[in-house]
Amino acid sequence: MIRFNNVSKSYPTSTAPALEGLTFHIGRGEFVFLTGHSGAGKSTILKLMHAEEPPTSGDVRVSGFAIGKLRRDEVPRLRRRLGIVFQDFRLLEDRTAAENIAFALEVTGARSDTIPTRVARVLDQVGLSSKLDAFPRELSGGEQQRVAIARALVNDPPVLLADEPTGNLDERATQGVFQLLRDINDTGTVVLMATHDLDLVRQAGKRILELRDGRLVFDSAGDQVEAR
């Protein structure tokens, strides 16, 4: 589903590369943690995956799209095949939970008569059926993140990218969101979660990719371990 082959990324404003010589592969149905300190390159990897940035060199493939060669008008097609979740939720403040989710369907040109059922289905999946008409400010952090996850899921993407999704949440909400991501993974969706919550990573027993200064220093799957 996701393949990085000798990928590097540098920014003109910085001398040190953000990513250097990254090679790994994530297959169907996997749940993978992306760990490392702040600035290690976790967010950069996610940005490459949803084509917010092109790689400086190397080959990035996500859901069959070659990111480096993607034209601007092809980016929306890629993003409709990805669910993306952020630490800061990125919900539209002036729309209800249901409207935020429906919005993701509307932009893809989904038939309007199918939208309410699909929205209700994902809200049920994230356990927020009762909060349909609530605005983001009326929801707790954990609930807002669930709405964001529901929005990411509503187009049935094969891959879900989560950038520190529990970074702003308390322990209880973190557990809830994490369990939700596992449930989603159980249905066959690839989940890639960037986090520096090591407790969560340890208890989960899932594959771990660890970054340090833009290099991959550990892969618990064992097939791509570089010198530590």
Place this chain on the structure above:
Amino acid sequence: MKLLWREALLAFRRTRTLSILSVTTIAFALFVTGLFGLVAINLRQAIGSVEERVEVVAFVLRGTPSQSLVVAIEDISAFPEVSEVRYVSEDDALDRAREELVEFRDAYDDLQINPLPPSLEIRLNAGYRNAPSVADVAERLRGFAFVEEVRYGRDWVEQLDRLRNLAGLIGLSIGLAFALVSVVIIGITIRITVLQRAREIVIMRLVGATDWFIRGPFLLEGAIKGLLGGILAFLLCAAVFMVYRSQGFGLGIGLTFFEPVHAVAFLAFGILIGFFGSLVSVGRHLRKV
């Protein structure tokens, strides 16, 4: 389509103060342009009414047979420049002189013979009431054997030409300058709207919206603002016009307002700058995100 309208109107409602500000800014920019347009229209009209009086007079030798005159009048009427040829006989000329120059009425009564020659008065079509055309027509009239002299107030026609060119040039440059200023101001207000909604644009792109999907509501919103601004500016122009006409100021008489085609062009201009202002602002923003 329904979605497009919903998003555009939603944007309008959510940023009410900013929207009102944009509409007012557009309105004032268009208002100034419109006022200038009014001045230009009236100036042109004034010049036009003066122009209508541009006339070439060919004095005819006494005793020219009327047969030759009839043929000549037909020939002259066929000139492309000429709209009307009128024959003024000696008696007509004298009658007119008596009416117009009352002071000399007694003197005319004492005349044994009529000193005034017969003449042909030639009016020109619009578009030929300028110095070169008038001179050209005069030159051809001199070619007729029975024409004794041709008069047309050369200096006056040349001055009119200069006035018209000057008015046209000033009109064009000031009009263009104001139109440019309006476009820039409108571009800035729309840019503020776009920046205010930058977060929303980022989210739209994240969930897979195409650039045109993102642009659509902005363009519609810009066009609506342009239309509203245009209507407001038009009403302001009408109000100013009304005040001027009722107050008079010694020039109120004969002032003309926009014709329907101008009004439509005015609103269309508002819509267009709203639309293109949005297109540029959103386009520039989208290239960055």
